[in-house]
Amino acid sequence: MDTDSKIDLIKKGTLEVITEEELKEKIEKGNTTAYIGYEPSGRVHLGHAITVQKMIDLQKTGFKVKILLADLHAYLNGKGSLEEIRKISEYNIKCFKALGLSEDTEFILGSEFQRGQEHVNMVYELATLTTLTRAKRSMAQIIRESKEHKVAEVIYPLLQVVDMHVLNADVAVGGMEQRKIHMLARENLPKMGFTAPVCIHTPLLHGTDGSDKMSSSKNNFIAVDDEPEVIKEKIQKSFCPQGQVKDNPVIEIAEHFIFPRMETILIERPAKFGGNLELTHDELVKIYDKEELHPLDLKNAVSKHLIEVLEPVREYFKSN
RNA sequence: CCCGCCUUAGCUCAAUUUGGCAGAGCAUCGGACUGUAGAUCCGAGGGUUGCUGGUUCAAAUCCGGCAGGCGGGACCA
DSSP: OOHHHHHHHHHTTOSEEETHHHHHHHHHHOOOEEEEEEOOOSSOBHHHHHHHHHHHHHHHTTOEEEEEEOHHHHHHTTSOOHHHHHHHHHHHHHHHHHTTOOTTOEEEEGGGTTTSHHHHHHHHHHHHHSOHHHHHHHTTTTSOOOSSOOTHHHHHHHHHHHHHHHTTOSEEEEEGGGHHHHHHHHHHTGGGTOOOOEEEEEOOOOOTTSOSSOOGGGTOOOBTTOOHHHHHHHHHTSOOOTTOOTTOHHHHHIIIIITTTOSEEEEOOOGGGTOOEEEEHHHHHHHHHTTOSOHHHHHHHHHHHHHHHTHHHHHHHHHO
């Protein structure tokens, strides 16, 4: 694969790469590392899977992938005791592996290195460079909802910025909610004499209820290890206005999980409603926009295909 | 350290004045209506009233203690 096709693959399905020029330099330099951090979560869902797929793309282009199980971050975000969170992270690692990351993926537990002297000193230094407003703003889409704002809330982004340096990340990946923390890193790591990573942001998947973000706490997710009946039921219950492509979770699932794996989707439809259709992504969008495809037919097709796409995950769980 | 206010369903809050079956909105679940979902109707579930001790026939309500939150004061070589 040449550099340009690597960049194309990396960019595919993302909202932004900051910056593409730097990415090119990194690739040409070689021996590169890509990093992403996840707060351990009770269920690993399609929102997580979008970024995991991107890490797999990065592996295909020669990146070493490090996945941070950000237990300390989750702790700072009020998700429970470190003990409880660590336990969940074991399950998360299993989910990530089941999604197809290669054998040499490195999984790192945050609390095992983030409390060391060197790390803490860097956090303090960064604290002197970062305004309180900026730190709080960077957490707007990440912090657990609460009126009782804790100091932990502003330590969180600082810790994350230092992680990027310590984990030697050439590239940092995250959903768009991570953008402001990433920008903080790009601005402040150089001030500390370090190199800031290239930042890659993926779109956030809407919840099945149509809300802005799929999230395990809101029960609007499809888990990667959900059983076929559950997937079918959740898609059946999903928000899906007729003729509306924008912000439509069912369309998004097709875009992010079906079309990357196949050129066309087969839509099975009773003859009285027009019979079967086989559509490319662009055709699907066009025909749905014109209200020539009924949401229920779309849902049936998407659940059938999604169930197939996630089959390897369920298989992995059966044998591991 | 001192003073005041607050803590009730998953969430936001009523009911405290005058002790008398703990309610509403939103959310959740179910039904109706749509060839999906949502919206809209209709219905249901949901509670250790922060914890604890007391007064009382009876306490969310009154009294004491504790915890947490918010605000103020004091201290400031």
